[in-house]
Amino acid sequence: MLIMIKGGQVYDRETGEFVKQDLLIEDHQIVRIAKDIQATDIVDQIIDAENRIIVPGLIDLHVHFREPGFEQKETIMTGSMAAARGGYTTVACMPNTRPVIDTVETVQSIKKRAEEAATRVLMYGAITVRELGENLTDMHELAEAGVIGFTDDGVGVQTSAKMKEAMKKAKSLNLPIVAHCEDNSLAKGGCVHEGVFAKQHDLPGIPNEAEAIHVGRDILLAESTGAHYHVCHISAKESVRLVREAKSRGQKVTAEVTPHHLLLCDEDIPAPDAMWKMNPPLRGKADREALIEGLQDGTIDFIATDHAPHTTAEKAVGMKQAPFGIVGLETAFPLLYTHLVCTGILTLPQLIDKMTYIPATTFGLPFGELAEGKTADLTMIDLHHEQVIDPERFHSKGRNTPFKDWKVKGWPVLTMLNGKITWSESKKTIKG
Ligand code: DOR
Numbered sequence: 001m002l003i004m005i006k007g008g009q010v011y012d013r014e015t016g017e018f019v020k021q022d023l024l025i026e027d028h029q030i031v032r033i034a035k036d037i038q039a040t041d042i043v044d045q046i047i048d049a050e051n052r053i054i055v056p057g058l059i060d061l062h063v064h065f066r067e068p069g070f071e072q073k074e075t076i077m078t079g080s081m082a083a084a085r086g087g088y089t090t091v092a093c094m095p096n097t098r099p100v101i102d103t104v105e106t107v108q109s110i111k112k113r114a115e116e117a118a119t120r121v122l123m124y125g126a127i128t129v130r131e132l133g134e135n136l137t138d139m140h141e142l143a144e145a146g147v148i149g150f151t152d153d154g155v156g157v158q159t160s161a162k163m164k165e166a167m168k169k170a171k172s173l174n175l176p177i178v179a180h181c182e183d184n185s186l187a188k189g190g191c192v193h194e195g196v197f198a199k200q201h202d203l204p205g206i207p208n209e210a211e212a213i214h215v216g217r218d219i220l221l222a223e224s225t226g227a228h229y230h231v232c233h234i235s236a237k238e239s240v241r242l243v244r245e246a247k248s249r250g251q252k253v254t255a256e257v258t259p260h261h262l263l264l265c266d267e268d269i270p271a272p273d274a275m276w277k278m279n280p281p282l283r284g285k286a287d288r289e290a291l292i293e294g295l296q297d298g299t300i301d302f303i304a305t306d307h308a309p310h311t312t313a314e315k316a317v318g319m320k321q322a323p324f325g326i327v328g329l330e331t332a333f334p335l336l337y338t339h340l341v342c343t344g345i346l347t348l349p350q351l352i353d354k355m356t357y358i359p360a361t362t363f364g365l366p367f368g369e370l371a372e373g374k375t376a377d378l379t380m381i382d383l384h385h386e387q388v389i390d391p392e393r394f395h396s397k398g399r400n401t402p403f404k405d406w407k408v409k410g411w412p413v414l415t416m417l418n419g420k421i422t423w424s425e426s427k428k429t430i431k432g
């Protein structure tokens with residue numbers, strides 16, 4: 001199968017420029033990128049990319065696809081379709097499923113289910129058995145089965161000794177510890193950030209230190225063990241400061257931030273409505289500013305959505321009772337393009353790199369680049385098309401988003417994984 005993508009503005013990471021070029025894709029590989037490729041006669045399909053940008057397939061290293069165990073919220077199939085619609089070609093699933101991804105059998109059964117998925121589905125193994133924080137999983141076996149790192153995401157590892165043991169093991173396996181940072185004794189059953197909104201509505205708050213204490217503790221543990229330590233969904237300004245300081249000493253500490261923490265703060269929450277409930281919670285204004293600054297100066301390495309679907313019924317029970325989490329895969333790029341690039345906070349190449357090349361290289365994955373000889377993972381985006389976010393149109397089973405009715409532009413229009421089209425808004429073909 002030979003496919004040509006014609007006349008798009010192709011992103012060149014080396015120069016940071018968009019150059020009008022054609023791409024020739026043979027089976028799963030990009031075989032040529034050049035101006036005006038003359039191959040109309042021999043190709044099976046020509047896709048018209050006029051007025052579109054073409055970027056590497058987006059990469060989200062923090063998603064919850066809920067399978068096995070919570071298929072009413074999402075499945076690998078619906079989650080991966082949501083990802084493809086959002087322009088993603090590679091995702092990494094968190095292990096807080098039922099059973100937890102803590103054995104080789106579970107890793108293998110997810111791999112099997114993911115064979116037909118619309119994205120490449122990578123996964124993490126749990127740090128502790130059933131994410132209970134007590135006994136380490138067989139990290140060696142999990143690594144051999146192909147997990148890309150270790151995390152108890154959804155909960156923090158409460159004891160320092162257990163985290164240190166896990167880091168030593170992760171270091172010997174050359175894989176990262178990907179930490180959900182939350183000290184339960186400080187978070188104490190809170191449901192929103194301990195700030196303006198919590199006070200106004202008399203809701204139990206989660207203070208910044210609940211996160212930052214773990215970040216500080218773990219940076220020290222990673223320093224002594226030599227492990228690669230990665231902070232999940234960083235949200236507090238103190239955590240940003242700690243990561244910045246660790247990086248300045250040359251330590252291998254990395255971090256990710258979500259679109260919602262970059263775009264919203266607790267004062268934006270209109271009313272106690274669980275569509276605005278996630279963990280970590282939307283923080284204060286100064287935190288949001290620190291996250292943006294951290295993303296700009298490279299303290300925060302990349303963007304991940306923490307796509308966390310829940311059913312409408314689960315989210316309808318109020319701020320205190322509802323589960324934490326919002327969906328993110330189908331709205332991340334247009335939201336960030338509209339609110340960070342169009343406002344001059346990031347350049348378009350910066351945003352693209354933080355959603356492709358940087359997550360890939362941070363975790364040593366061979367994706368995230370458009371070049372001859374590379375796997376044909378790519379996304380075509382219409383930067384000008386403006387559309388209102390309509391959760392009813394989501395491919396995800398989750399409708400839980402605070403961004404309903406936001407008007408944003410920069411929508412992915414076609415996604416290709418391994419040379420196969422996994423999603424297309426309205427495929428404009430010239431041939432085939
Ligand atoms: O908001 C969240 N939802 N944060 C987490 O850490 C877990 C996730 C979930 O699994 O729903």
